[in-house]
Amino acid sequence: MKTLSFINLKGGVGKTISAANVAHILATVHGKRVLLVDGDKQGNTSQYFRLYGEQDGTAALLMDPARDVLETIYSTQYKGLDVITSNMDLYAADRAIYEDVERDTSGALKAALRCVGADYDYCVIDNGPAVDTVALNVLMASNDVLIPVRPDDFSFAGMADLVEQIKSAQAENPALNLAGAFFTHWQNRDTFKQARQALEESGLCPVFNTAINYNPKISESTFAGAPLCDFAGRSWAAIQYKKLVAEYLKS
Ligand SMILES: Nc1ncnc2c1ncn2[C@@H]1O[C@H](COP(=O)(O)OP(=O)(O)O)[C@@H](O)[C@H]1O
Numbered sequence: 001m002k003t004l005s006f007i008n009l010k011g012g013v014g015k016t017i018s019a020a021n022v023a024h025i026l027a028t029v030h031g032k033r034v035l036l037v038d039g040d041k042q043g044n045t046s047q048y049f050r051l052y053g054e055q056d057g058t059a060a061l062l063m064d065p066a067r068d069v070l071e072t073i074y075s076t077q078y079k080g081l082d083v084i085t086s087n088m089d090l091y092a093a094d095r096a097i098y099e100d101v102e103r104d105t106s107g108a109l110k111a112a113l114r115c116v117g118a119d120y121d122y123c124v125i126d127n128g129p130a131v132d133t134v135a136l137n138v139l140m141a142s143n144d145v146l147i148p149v150r151p152d153d154f155s156f157a158g159m160a161d162l163v164e165q166i167k168s169a170q171a172e173n174p175a176l177n178l179a180g181a182f183f184t185h186w187q188n189r190d191t192f193k194q195a196r197q198a199l200e201e202s203g204l205c206p207v208f209n210t211a212i213n214y215n216p217k218i219s220e221s222t223f224a225g226a227p228l229c230d231f232a233g234r235s236w237a238a239i240q241y242k243k244l245v246a247e248y249l250k251s
């Protein structure tokens with residue numbers, strides 16, 4: 001099982017939409033067995049697949065090393081795509097782990113996912129906009145990190161910090177690879193092209209050729225609770241996410 005996570009310290013950049021749709025495309029277009037992990041207490045990924053609720057999910061795995069992972073996995077209506085959900089319990093878990101100075105808990109998620117490593121080809125993790133104990137767990141459990149960015153100046157401000165965090169996590173998880181950044185909310189404007197050029201020239205990380213255009217279908221798909229290839233299969237948004245996955249798989 002290869003684990004890829006979508007991380008950015010900023011909110012609203014497209015982490016959830018990207019994680020959910022990349023996972024859905026890996027399963028339904030590429031025929032992979034995919035486990036999607038909701039790593040954000042807001043539970044948007046869980047909501048997208050209409051699985052948000054009180055059930056145990058990521059928080060339980062972080063809190064209790066003996067928790068049976070299989071009991072936290074829910075299937076979706078899509079073949080090959082399962083989800084471990086999140087809710088506000090993740091907030092409590094983060095606090096409890098943070099205060100527990102006795103134990104090294106950063107490997108909890110990795111250990112839990114290892115139990116189902118033979119059952120899936122890919123694990124895709126959505127994250128909240130913070131470097132908390134949950135994100136640390138995710139970095140320890142991941143092979144590839146993808147960074148969705150919105151092309152504006154504020155988005156870049158946190159990029160150097162994020163890349164620094166990833167590099168320091170690599171000391172403890174040598175398998176961790178910064179696969180690259182990709183643009184979301186993209187529009188063909190000169191200022192956006194300059195932003196892209198600036199990121200490429202900064203040398204911070206590789207930048208994917210595929211960008212995801214600004215497209216209102218994306219917000220609509222969240223109301224519908226259906227991934228793009230299902231909700232609007234012929235939309236640019238669906239086509240571009242499929243291109244992004246193909247580019248990632250080739251990289
Ligand atoms: N390419 C896009 N075009 C238009 N709206 C988008 C696009 N990507 C994401 N959105 C919308 O922007 C908001 C933030 O996206 P989301 O994936 O929830 O970000 P994050 O998880 O980083 O906070 C959501 O309302 C989503 O529907």
Ligand SMILES: [Mg+2]
Pocket residue numbers: 015016017040044127128
């Ligand atoms: Mg999100």
